[in-house]
Amino acid sequence: DTEVTQTPKHLVMGMTNKKSLKCEQHMGHRAMYWYKQKAKKPPELMFVYSYEKLSINESVPSRFSPECPNSSLLNLHLHALQPEDSALYLCASSQDRGPALPLHFGNGTRLTVT
Amino acid sequence: TQLLEQSPQFLSIQEGENLTVYCNSSSVFSSLQWYRQEPGEGPVLLVTVVTGGEVKKLKRLTFQFGDARKDSSLHITAAQPGDTGLYLCAGIEETSGSRLTFGEGTQLTVNP
Numbered sequence A: 001d002t003e004v005t006q007t008p009k010h011l012v013m014g015m016t017n018k019k020s021l022k023c024e025q026h027m028g029h030r031a032m033y034w035y036k037q038k039a040k041k042p043p044e045l046m047f048v049y050s051y052e053k054l055s056i057n058e059s060v061p062s063r064f065s066p067e068c069p070n071s072s073l074l075n076l077h078l079h080a081l082q083p084e085d086s087a088l089y090l091c092a093s094s095q096d097r098g099p100a101l102p103l104h105f106g107n108g109t110r111l112t113v114t
Numbered sequence B: 001t002q003l004l005e006q007s008p009q010f011l012s013i014q015e016g017e018n019l020t021v022y023c024n025s026s027s028v029f030s031s032l033q034w035y036r037q038e039p040g041e042g043p044v045l046l047v048t049v050v051t052g053g054e055v056k057k058l059k060r061l062t063f064q065f066g067d068a069r070k071d072s073s074l075h076i077t078a079a080q081p082g083d084t085g086l087y088l089c090a091g092i093e094e095t096s097g098s099r100l101t102f103g104e105g106t107q108l109t110v111n112p
Helices: none
Strands: A004-007 A010-013 A018-025 A031-037 A044-050 A053-057 A064-070 A073-079 A087-094 A109-113 B005-007 B010-014 B019-024 B029-037 B044-049 B055-058 B061-065 B071-076 B085-093 B100-102 B106-111
Touching (some): A010 A018, A018 A087, A031 A064, A031 A073, A044 A073, A053 A064, B010 B019, B019 B085, B019 B106, B029 B071, B044 B055, B071 B085
Parallel strands (some): A010 A109, B010 B106
Antiparallel strands (some): A018 A073, A031 A044, A031 A087, A044 A053, A064 A073, A087 A109, B005 B019, B019 B071, B029 B044, B029 B085, B061 B071, B085 B100, B085 B106
């Protein structure tokens, strides 16, 4: 079992829907990440939060809106998505943003946009 | 151009065979990590290497970091079907601060 919990595991939404992905960790990690992963491809970084502040936004379209309510929770709000946004969305955390610290990934939310 | 070139992209072998996966770059890395991802799950860290020339072993897996910290390899001895998965190298480029870059991945299938 992973120590980073993501909900829901699967999500199907229409292009006019609004939905949210949730991520939770209780390891005391202070950095949290959202990645997008297409099939058989590596994860692509979307956002990084460090000490609950957004520190990296990899030029992600505004239809994706991250939120970090506290040090244990990370949300990704979705609105007006496109079919090409269908992917596995992975949350990860690390103790900090130091260079050697590993990422702990959740099992992802499989998103399908119809 | 991909910062971390991983090869091969796909590898299908029989149980009991040995294999090596390579991760190469023209850049110097502060550290390099290897992850394995199984279907329906997130990547799981296998190892982190930080010192040039470092060799780490994890049961049948041997990881090596190049002397110049520009490349790494993963060698699996006597592969088993349970080794099947997507293997990802990921590194922190020395000049990038703490930004982690992933290679394209190697999809390994070990047939019984």
